Amino acid sequence: MKIVVVEDEIAAYNNIERLVRNVKSESLSIVAWLKSIEEAEKWFMLNGEPDLLLLDIQLSDGLVFELFTNLEINCPIVFTTAFDHYAIKAFDYNALSYLLKPISQTQFDDMIKKVFHNSSNYKIDSSLRRLITQLDTYNSKNILRERFLLKKGEKYFVVKTSNIRYIYIDHSVILETLEGERFILGNTLDELVNQLDPLKFFRCNRQVIVNVDAITIVIPYFKNSLLLRLDTKTDCEIVVPKDKVRAFKLWMDR
Incomplete structure:
Protein backbone atom coordinates (compact mmCIF):
# COMPACT_ATOMS: atom_id res chain seq x y z
CA MET A 1 0.00 0.00 0.00
CA LYS A 2 1.44 3.34 -1.08
CA ILE A 3 0.70 6.19 1.34
CA VAL A 4 0.93 9.95 0.88
CA VAL A 5 1.07 12.05 4.06
CA VAL A 6 0.08 15.73 4.12
CA GLU A 7 1.29 17.07 7.47
CA ASP A 8 3.19 20.25 8.42
CA GLU A 9 4.33 19.23 11.90
CA ILE A 10 7.58 17.24 11.99
CA ALA A 11 6.72 15.46 15.25
CA ALA A 12 3.32 14.37 13.91
CA TYR A 13 4.88 13.07 10.69
CA ASN A 14 7.58 11.18 12.60
CA ASN A 15 4.84 9.50 14.60
CA ILE A 16 2.99 8.47 11.43
CA GLU A 17 6.24 7.12 9.95
CA ARG A 18 6.78 5.03 13.09
CA LEU A 19 3.19 3.75 12.98
CA VAL A 20 3.61 2.69 9.34
CA ARG A 21 6.84 0.81 10.14
CA ASN A 22 5.16 -1.04 12.99
CA VAL A 23 2.23 -2.42 10.97
CA LYS A 24 2.96 -6.13 10.66
CA SER A 25 -0.04 -7.45 8.74
CA GLU A 26 0.33 -5.41 5.54
CA SER A 27 3.09 -4.04 3.31
CA LEU A 28 3.01 -0.24 3.64
CA SER A 29 5.29 2.50 2.36
CA ILE A 30 5.18 6.31 2.48
CA VAL A 31 5.85 7.58 -1.04
CA ALA A 32 5.55 11.30 -0.29
CA TRP A 33 5.52 13.67 2.68
CA LEU A 34 3.87 16.97 1.74
CA LYS A 35 3.93 19.88 4.18
CA SER A 36 1.41 22.33 2.67
CA ILE A 37 -1.63 22.63 0.40
CA GLU A 38 0.56 24.19 -2.29
CA GLU A 39 3.06 21.33 -2.13
CA ALA A 40 0.28 18.75 -2.23
CA GLU A 41 -1.37 20.36 -5.26
CA LYS A 42 1.91 20.27 -7.18
CA TRP A 43 2.53 16.62 -6.22
CA PHE A 44 -0.91 15.43 -7.34
CA MET A 45 -0.61 17.25 -10.65
CA LEU A 46 2.56 15.29 -11.42
CA ASN A 47 1.79 11.90 -9.86
CA GLY A 48 -0.91 9.28 -9.78
CA GLU A 49 -3.10 8.67 -6.75
CA PRO A 50 -1.73 6.64 -3.83
CA ASP A 51 -3.56 3.78 -2.16
CA LEU A 52 -4.15 5.92 0.94
CA LEU A 53 -4.01 9.64 1.66
CA LEU A 54 -3.44 10.84 5.25
CA LEU A 55 -4.40 14.50 5.64
CA ASP A 56 -3.88 16.83 8.56
CA ILE A 57 -6.81 19.27 8.62
CA GLN A 58 -5.04 22.50 9.61
CA LEU A 59 -1.91 23.27 7.60
CA SER A 60 0.39 26.28 7.54
CA ASP A 61 -1.32 27.67 4.41
CA GLY A 62 -4.94 26.90 5.26
CA LEU A 63 -7.49 24.10 5.74
CA VAL A 64 -6.71 20.96 3.78
CA PHE A 65 -10.22 20.94 2.28
CA GLU A 66 -8.90 23.52 -0.21
CA LEU A 67 -7.16 20.61 -1.95
CA PHE A 68 -10.49 19.39 -3.26
CA THR A 69 -11.33 22.71 -4.90
CA ASN A 70 -8.89 22.22 -7.76
CA LEU A 71 -8.22 18.48 -7.64
CA GLU A 72 -10.32 15.38 -8.14
CA ILE A 73 -9.07 12.84 -5.62
CA ASN A 74 -10.77 9.46 -5.40
CA CYS A 75 -8.40 7.37 -3.31
CA PRO A 76 -9.27 6.49 0.32
CA ILE A 77 -8.70 9.47 2.62
CA VAL A 78 -8.14 9.51 6.36
CA PHE A 79 -8.03 12.81 8.21
CA THR A 80 -5.69 13.29 11.16
CA THR A 81 -6.74 16.01 13.56
CA ALA A 82 -6.11 17.58 16.95
CA PHE A 83 -9.80 18.56 17.30
CA ASP A 84 -11.43 17.06 20.35
CA HIS A 85 -13.78 14.10 20.02
CA TYR A 86 -16.95 16.16 20.03
CA ALA A 87 -15.63 18.43 17.27
CA ILE A 88 -15.20 15.48 14.93
CA LYS A 89 -18.37 13.52 15.67
CA ALA A 90 -19.53 14.57 12.20
CA PHE A 91 -16.99 12.15 10.74
CA ASP A 92 -18.96 9.23 12.15
CA TYR A 93 -21.80 9.97 9.73
CA ASN A 94 -19.59 9.90 6.62
CA ALA A 95 -17.72 7.29 4.60
CA LEU A 96 -14.49 9.12 5.48
CA SER A 97 -12.38 8.16 8.47
CA TYR A 98 -10.37 10.14 10.99
CA LEU A 99 -7.59 9.61 13.50
CA LEU A 100 -7.43 11.77 16.61
CA LYS A 101 -3.95 12.98 17.54
CA PRO A 102 -1.87 11.69 19.21
CA ILE A 103 -2.44 8.55 17.14
CA SER A 104 -1.88 5.21 18.84
CA GLN A 105 -0.66 2.05 17.10
CA THR A 106 -3.98 0.33 17.78
CA GLN A 107 -5.93 3.17 16.16
CA PHE A 108 -3.63 3.12 13.16
CA ASP A 109 -3.77 -0.66 12.72
CA ASP A 110 -7.58 -0.63 12.90
CA MET A 111 -7.73 2.15 10.32
CA ILE A 112 -5.48 0.21 7.91
CA LYS A 113 -7.74 -2.85 8.19
CA LYS A 114 -10.78 -0.68 7.53
CA VAL A 115 -9.17 0.86 4.45
CA PHE A 116 -8.25 -2.55 3.04
CA HIS A 117 -11.77 -3.82 3.67
CA ASN A 118 -13.62 -0.83 2.19
CA SER A 119 -11.30 0.53 -0.51
CA SER A 120 -13.16 -1.15 -3.38
CA ASN A 121 -16.45 0.51 -2.35
CA TYR A 122 -14.92 3.84 -1.44
CA LYS A 123 -16.90 6.96 -2.36
CA ILE A 124 -15.73 10.49 -1.64
CA ASP A 125 -17.74 13.28 -3.25
CA SER A 126 -21.00 13.43 -1.29
CA SER A 127 -19.31 12.33 1.93
CA LEU A 128 -16.70 15.06 1.70
CA ARG A 129 -19.31 17.72 1.06
CA ARG A 130 -21.27 16.62 4.11
CA LEU A 131 -18.09 16.52 6.19
CA ILE A 132 -17.05 20.06 5.27
CA THR A 133 -20.54 21.39 6.02
CA GLN A 134 -20.76 19.64 9.37
CA LEU A 135 -17.24 20.55 10.46
CA ASP A 136 -17.71 24.20 9.49
CA THR A 137 -21.00 24.29 11.37
CA TYR A 138 -19.42 22.75 14.45
CA ASN A 139 -16.44 25.10 14.31
CA SER A 140 -18.60 28.20 14.06
CA LYS A 141 -20.92 27.17 16.90
CA ASN A 142 -18.90 25.09 19.31
CA ILE A 143 -15.12 25.18 19.02
CA LEU A 144 -14.17 28.84 18.79
CA ARG A 145 -13.56 30.50 22.13
CA GLU A 146 -15.28 33.76 22.96
Missing part, protein backbone atom coordinates in the same frame (compact mmCIF):
# COMPACT_ATOMS: atom_id res chain seq x y z
CA ARG A 147 -13.48 34.48 26.25
CA PHE A 148 -11.04 33.26 28.89
CA LEU A 149 -11.48 33.28 32.66
CA LEU A 150 -7.98 34.05 33.92
CA LYS A 151 -6.55 34.40 37.41
CA LYS A 152 -4.08 37.06 38.50
CA GLY A 153 -3.23 37.22 42.16
CA GLU A 154 -6.40 36.49 44.12
CA LYS A 155 -8.79 37.74 41.42
CA TYR A 156 -10.27 36.30 38.26
CA PHE A 157 -10.61 38.37 35.09
CA VAL A 158 -12.72 37.79 31.99
CA VAL A 159 -10.77 38.42 28.77
CA LYS A 160 -12.69 38.36 25.51
CA THR A 161 -10.80 36.82 22.59
CA SER A 162 -11.43 40.01 20.61
CA ASN A 163 -9.38 41.82 23.26
CA ILE A 164 -6.24 39.70 22.81
CA ARG A 165 -3.27 41.44 21.22
CA TYR A 166 -1.07 38.37 20.97
CA ILE A 167 -0.11 35.15 22.75
CA TYR A 168 3.51 34.14 23.07
CA ILE A 169 5.86 31.76 24.84
CA ASP A 170 8.30 33.15 27.39
CA HIS A 171 8.98 30.17 29.67
CA SER A 172 5.18 30.08 30.14
CA VAL A 173 2.40 30.81 27.62
CA ILE A 174 1.53 34.51 28.01
CA LEU A 175 -1.60 36.29 26.81
CA GLU A 176 -1.38 40.08 26.36
CA THR A 177 -4.55 42.14 25.99
CA LEU A 178 -4.99 45.25 23.86
CA GLU A 179 -4.62 47.27 27.07
CA GLY A 180 -1.27 45.65 27.84
CA GLU A 181 -2.44 43.38 30.66
CA ARG A 182 -0.63 40.03 30.78
CA PHE A 183 -1.90 36.67 31.99
CA ILE A 184 -0.31 33.21 32.20
CA LEU A 185 -2.26 30.52 30.36
CA GLY A 186 -2.39 26.82 31.10
CA ASN A 187 -2.90 25.93 27.44
CA THR A 188 -0.34 25.12 24.77
CA LEU A 189 -0.18 27.09 21.52
CA ASP A 190 -1.26 23.94 19.66
CA GLU A 191 -4.46 23.87 21.71
CA LEU A 192 -5.08 27.61 21.44
CA VAL A 193 -4.72 27.84 17.67
CA ASN A 194 -7.64 25.39 17.36
CA GLN A 195 -9.79 27.45 19.74
CA LEU A 196 -9.32 30.92 18.25
CA ASP A 197 -11.04 32.35 15.17
CA PRO A 198 -8.72 31.63 12.21
CA LEU A 199 -9.93 34.79 10.47
CA LYS A 200 -8.71 36.89 13.41
CA PHE A 201 -5.70 34.98 14.74
CA PHE A 202 -2.62 33.61 12.99
CA ARG A 203 0.12 31.41 14.37
CA CYS A 204 3.22 33.17 13.05
CA ASN A 205 5.70 30.57 14.30
CA ARG A 206 6.16 28.09 17.15
CA GLN A 207 6.23 30.89 19.74
CA VAL A 208 3.55 33.41 18.73
CA ILE A 209 -0.14 33.73 17.83
CA VAL A 210 -1.18 37.26 16.81
CA ASN A 211 -4.47 39.14 16.42
CA VAL A 212 -4.86 40.73 12.98
CA ASP A 213 -6.20 43.94 14.56
CA ALA A 214 -2.92 44.45 16.44
CA ILE A 215 -0.68 44.35 13.34
CA THR A 216 0.35 47.78 12.02
CA ILE A 217 3.40 47.16 9.80
CA VAL A 218 4.74 44.14 7.88
CA ILE A 219 8.44 44.36 6.95
CA PRO A 220 10.41 42.10 4.53
CA TYR A 221 13.01 40.42 6.69
CA PHE A 222 15.90 37.97 6.81
CA LYS A 223 15.81 34.93 4.44
CA ASN A 224 12.48 35.92 2.82
CA SER A 225 10.66 36.00 6.15
CA LEU A 226 8.45 38.83 7.43
CA LEU A 227 8.84 40.94 10.56
CA LEU A 228 5.63 42.15 12.21
CA ARG A 229 5.19 45.37 14.12
CA LEU A 230 2.22 45.57 16.45
CA ASP A 231 0.41 48.61 17.80
CA THR A 232 2.71 48.65 20.83
CA LYS A 233 6.17 47.39 21.76
CA THR A 234 6.32 43.62 22.17
CA ASP A 235 8.42 41.46 24.46
CA CYS A 236 9.58 39.33 21.54
CA GLU A 237 10.43 39.74 17.88
CA ILE A 238 7.50 38.45 15.81
CA VAL A 239 8.74 36.80 12.62
CA VAL A 240 6.76 34.90 10.00
CA PRO A 241 9.19 32.35 8.49
CA LYS A 242 9.48 31.83 4.75
CA ASP A 243 7.33 28.69 4.69
CA LYS A 244 4.39 30.57 6.25
CA VAL A 245 4.65 33.82 4.28
CA ARG A 246 2.18 32.76 1.57
CA ALA A 247 -0.42 31.69 4.13
CA PHE A 248 0.11 34.88 6.13
CA LYS A 249 -0.40 37.12 3.10
CA LEU A 250 -3.60 35.27 2.15
CA TRP A 251 -4.81 35.62 5.73
CA MET A 252 -4.07 39.36 5.86
CA ASP A 253 -5.39 40.25 2.41
CA ARG A 254 -9.09 39.53 2.90
Whole structure:
Protein backbone atom coordinates (compact mmCIF):
# COMPACT_ATOMS: atom_id res chain seq x y z
CA MET A 1 0.00 0.00 0.00
CA LYS A 2 1.44 3.34 -1.08
CA ILE A 3 0.70 6.19 1.34
CA VAL A 4 0.93 9.95 0.88
CA VAL A 5 1.07 12.05 4.06
CA VAL A 6 0.08 15.73 4.12
CA GLU A 7 1.29 17.07 7.47
CA ASP A 8 3.19 20.25 8.42
CA GLU A 9 4.33 19.23 11.90
CA ILE A 10 7.58 17.24 11.99
CA ALA A 11 6.72 15.46 15.25
CA ALA A 12 3.32 14.37 13.91
CA TYR A 13 4.88 13.07 10.69
CA ASN A 14 7.58 11.18 12.60
CA ASN A 15 4.84 9.50 14.60
CA ILE A 16 2.99 8.47 11.43
CA GLU A 17 6.24 7.12 9.95
CA ARG A 18 6.78 5.03 13.09
CA LEU A 19 3.19 3.75 12.98
CA VAL A 20 3.61 2.69 9.34
CA ARG A 21 6.84 0.81 10.14
CA ASN A 22 5.16 -1.04 12.99
CA VAL A 23 2.23 -2.42 10.97
CA LYS A 24 2.96 -6.13 10.66
CA SER A 25 -0.04 -7.45 8.74
CA GLU A 26 0.33 -5.41 5.54
CA SER A 27 3.09 -4.04 3.31
CA LEU A 28 3.01 -0.24 3.64
CA SER A 29 5.29 2.50 2.36
CA ILE A 30 5.18 6.31 2.48
CA VAL A 31 5.85 7.58 -1.04
CA ALA A 32 5.55 11.30 -0.29
CA TRP A 33 5.52 13.67 2.68
CA LEU A 34 3.87 16.97 1.74
CA LYS A 35 3.93 19.88 4.18
CA SER A 36 1.41 22.33 2.67
CA ILE A 37 -1.63 22.63 0.40
CA GLU A 38 0.56 24.19 -2.29
CA GLU A 39 3.06 21.33 -2.13
CA ALA A 40 0.28 18.75 -2.23
CA GLU A 41 -1.37 20.36 -5.26
CA LYS A 42 1.91 20.27 -7.18
CA TRP A 43 2.53 16.62 -6.22
CA PHE A 44 -0.91 15.43 -7.34
CA MET A 45 -0.61 17.25 -10.65
CA LEU A 46 2.56 15.29 -11.42
CA ASN A 47 1.79 11.90 -9.86
CA GLY A 48 -0.91 9.28 -9.78
CA GLU A 49 -3.10 8.67 -6.75
CA PRO A 50 -1.73 6.64 -3.83
CA ASP A 51 -3.56 3.78 -2.16
CA LEU A 52 -4.15 5.92 0.94
CA LEU A 53 -4.01 9.64 1.66
CA LEU A 54 -3.44 10.84 5.25
CA LEU A 55 -4.40 14.50 5.64
CA ASP A 56 -3.88 16.83 8.56
CA ILE A 57 -6.81 19.27 8.62
CA GLN A 58 -5.04 22.50 9.61
CA LEU A 59 -1.91 23.27 7.60
CA SER A 60 0.39 26.28 7.54
CA ASP A 61 -1.32 27.67 4.41
CA GLY A 62 -4.94 26.90 5.26
CA LEU A 63 -7.49 24.10 5.74
CA VAL A 64 -6.71 20.96 3.78
CA PHE A 65 -10.22 20.94 2.28
CA GLU A 66 -8.90 23.52 -0.21
CA LEU A 67 -7.16 20.61 -1.95
CA PHE A 68 -10.49 19.39 -3.26
CA THR A 69 -11.33 22.71 -4.90
CA ASN A 70 -8.89 22.22 -7.76
CA LEU A 71 -8.22 18.48 -7.64
CA GLU A 72 -10.32 15.38 -8.14
CA ILE A 73 -9.07 12.84 -5.62
CA ASN A 74 -10.77 9.46 -5.40
CA CYS A 75 -8.40 7.37 -3.31
CA PRO A 76 -9.27 6.49 0.32
CA ILE A 77 -8.70 9.47 2.62
CA VAL A 78 -8.14 9.51 6.36
CA PHE A 79 -8.03 12.81 8.21
CA THR A 80 -5.69 13.29 11.16
CA THR A 81 -6.74 16.01 13.56
CA ALA A 82 -6.11 17.58 16.95
CA PHE A 83 -9.80 18.56 17.30
CA ASP A 84 -11.43 17.06 20.35
CA HIS A 85 -13.78 14.10 20.02
CA TYR A 86 -16.95 16.16 20.03
CA ALA A 87 -15.63 18.43 17.27
CA ILE A 88 -15.20 15.48 14.93
CA LYS A 89 -18.37 13.52 15.67
CA ALA A 90 -19.53 14.57 12.20
CA PHE A 91 -16.99 12.15 10.74
CA ASP A 92 -18.96 9.23 12.15
CA TYR A 93 -21.80 9.97 9.73
CA ASN A 94 -19.59 9.90 6.62
CA ALA A 95 -17.72 7.29 4.60
CA LEU A 96 -14.49 9.12 5.48
CA SER A 97 -12.38 8.16 8.47
CA TYR A 98 -10.37 10.14 10.99
CA LEU A 99 -7.59 9.61 13.50
CA LEU A 100 -7.43 11.77 16.61
CA LYS A 101 -3.95 12.98 17.54
CA PRO A 102 -1.87 11.69 19.21
CA ILE A 103 -2.44 8.55 17.14
CA SER A 104 -1.88 5.21 18.84
CA GLN A 105 -0.66 2.05 17.10
CA THR A 106 -3.98 0.33 17.78
CA GLN A 107 -5.93 3.17 16.16
CA PHE A 108 -3.63 3.12 13.16
CA ASP A 109 -3.77 -0.66 12.72
CA ASP A 110 -7.58 -0.63 12.90
CA MET A 111 -7.73 2.15 10.32
CA ILE A 112 -5.48 0.21 7.91
CA LYS A 113 -7.74 -2.85 8.19
CA LYS A 114 -10.78 -0.68 7.53
CA VAL A 115 -9.17 0.86 4.45
CA PHE A 116 -8.25 -2.55 3.04
CA HIS A 117 -11.77 -3.82 3.67
CA ASN A 118 -13.62 -0.83 2.19
CA SER A 119 -11.30 0.53 -0.51
CA SER A 120 -13.16 -1.15 -3.38
CA ASN A 121 -16.45 0.51 -2.35
CA TYR A 122 -14.92 3.84 -1.44
CA LYS A 123 -16.90 6.96 -2.36
CA ILE A 124 -15.73 10.49 -1.64
CA ASP A 125 -17.74 13.28 -3.25
CA SER A 126 -21.00 13.43 -1.29
CA SER A 127 -19.31 12.33 1.93
CA LEU A 128 -16.70 15.06 1.70
CA ARG A 129 -19.31 17.72 1.06
CA ARG A 130 -21.27 16.62 4.11
CA LEU A 131 -18.09 16.52 6.19
CA ILE A 132 -17.05 20.06 5.27
CA THR A 133 -20.54 21.39 6.02
CA GLN A 134 -20.76 19.64 9.37
CA LEU A 135 -17.24 20.55 10.46
CA ASP A 136 -17.71 24.20 9.49
CA THR A 137 -21.00 24.29 11.37
CA TYR A 138 -19.42 22.75 14.45
CA ASN A 139 -16.44 25.10 14.31
CA SER A 140 -18.60 28.20 14.06
CA LYS A 141 -20.92 27.17 16.90
CA ASN A 142 -18.90 25.09 19.31
CA ILE A 143 -15.12 25.18 19.02
CA LEU A 144 -14.17 28.84 18.79
CA ARG A 145 -13.56 30.50 22.13
CA GLU A 146 -15.28 33.76 22.96
CA ARG A 147 -13.48 34.48 26.25
CA PHE A 148 -11.04 33.26 28.89
CA LEU A 149 -11.48 33.28 32.66
CA LEU A 150 -7.98 34.05 33.92
CA LYS A 151 -6.55 34.40 37.41
CA LYS A 152 -4.08 37.06 38.50
CA GLY A 153 -3.23 37.22 42.16
CA GLU A 154 -6.40 36.49 44.12
CA LYS A 155 -8.79 37.74 41.42
CA TYR A 156 -10.27 36.30 38.26
CA PHE A 157 -10.61 38.37 35.09
CA VAL A 158 -12.72 37.79 31.99
CA VAL A 159 -10.77 38.42 28.77
CA LYS A 160 -12.69 38.36 25.51
CA THR A 161 -10.80 36.82 22.59
CA SER A 162 -11.43 40.01 20.61
CA ASN A 163 -9.38 41.82 23.26
CA ILE A 164 -6.24 39.70 22.81
CA ARG A 165 -3.27 41.44 21.22
CA TYR A 166 -1.07 38.37 20.97
CA ILE A 167 -0.11 35.15 22.75
CA TYR A 168 3.51 34.14 23.07
CA ILE A 169 5.86 31.76 24.84
CA ASP A 170 8.30 33.15 27.39
CA HIS A 171 8.98 30.17 29.67
CA SER A 172 5.18 30.08 30.14
CA VAL A 173 2.40 30.81 27.62
CA ILE A 174 1.53 34.51 28.01
CA LEU A 175 -1.60 36.29 26.81
CA GLU A 176 -1.38 40.08 26.36
CA THR A 177 -4.55 42.14 25.99
CA LEU A 178 -4.99 45.25 23.86
CA GLU A 179 -4.62 47.27 27.07
CA GLY A 180 -1.27 45.65 27.84
CA GLU A 181 -2.44 43.38 30.66
CA ARG A 182 -0.63 40.03 30.78
CA PHE A 183 -1.90 36.67 31.99
CA ILE A 184 -0.31 33.21 32.20
CA LEU A 185 -2.26 30.52 30.36
CA GLY A 186 -2.39 26.82 31.10
CA ASN A 187 -2.90 25.93 27.44
CA THR A 188 -0.34 25.12 24.77
CA LEU A 189 -0.18 27.09 21.52
CA ASP A 190 -1.26 23.94 19.66
CA GLU A 191 -4.46 23.87 21.71
CA LEU A 192 -5.08 27.61 21.44
CA VAL A 193 -4.72 27.84 17.67
CA ASN A 194 -7.64 25.39 17.36
CA GLN A 195 -9.79 27.45 19.74
CA LEU A 196 -9.32 30.92 18.25
CA ASP A 197 -11.04 32.35 15.17
CA PRO A 198 -8.72 31.63 12.21
CA LEU A 199 -9.93 34.79 10.47
CA LYS A 200 -8.71 36.89 13.41
CA PHE A 201 -5.70 34.98 14.74
CA PHE A 202 -2.62 33.61 12.99
CA ARG A 203 0.12 31.41 14.37
CA CYS A 204 3.22 33.17 13.05
CA ASN A 205 5.70 30.57 14.30
CA ARG A 206 6.16 28.09 17.15
CA GLN A 207 6.23 30.89 19.74
CA VAL A 208 3.55 33.41 18.73
CA ILE A 209 -0.14 33.73 17.83
CA VAL A 210 -1.18 37.26 16.81
CA ASN A 211 -4.47 39.14 16.42
CA VAL A 212 -4.86 40.73 12.98
CA ASP A 213 -6.20 43.94 14.56
CA ALA A 214 -2.92 44.45 16.44
CA ILE A 215 -0.68 44.35 13.34
CA THR A 216 0.35 47.78 12.02
CA ILE A 217 3.40 47.16 9.80
CA VAL A 218 4.74 44.14 7.88
CA ILE A 219 8.44 44.36 6.95
CA PRO A 220 10.41 42.10 4.53
CA TYR A 221 13.01 40.42 6.69
CA PHE A 222 15.90 37.97 6.81
CA LYS A 223 15.81 34.93 4.44
CA ASN A 224 12.48 35.92 2.82
CA SER A 225 10.66 36.00 6.15
CA LEU A 226 8.45 38.83 7.43
CA LEU A 227 8.84 40.94 10.56
CA LEU A 228 5.63 42.15 12.21
CA ARG A 229 5.19 45.37 14.12
CA LEU A 230 2.22 45.57 16.45
CA ASP A 231 0.41 48.61 17.80
CA THR A 232 2.71 48.65 20.83
CA LYS A 233 6.17 47.39 21.76
CA THR A 234 6.32 43.62 22.17
CA ASP A 235 8.42 41.46 24.46
CA CYS A 236 9.58 39.33 21.54
CA GLU A 237 10.43 39.74 17.88
CA ILE A 238 7.50 38.45 15.81
CA VAL A 239 8.74 36.80 12.62
CA VAL A 240 6.76 34.90 10.00
CA PRO A 241 9.19 32.35 8.49
CA LYS A 242 9.48 31.83 4.75
CA ASP A 243 7.33 28.69 4.69
CA LYS A 244 4.39 30.57 6.25
CA VAL A 245 4.65 33.82 4.28
CA ARG A 246 2.18 32.76 1.57
CA ALA A 247 -0.42 31.69 4.13
CA PHE A 248 0.11 34.88 6.13
CA LYS A 249 -0.40 37.12 3.10
CA LEU A 250 -3.60 35.27 2.15
CA TRP A 251 -4.81 35.62 5.73
CA MET A 252 -4.07 39.36 5.86
CA ASP A 253 -5.39 40.25 2.41
CA ARG A 254 -9.09 39.53 2.90
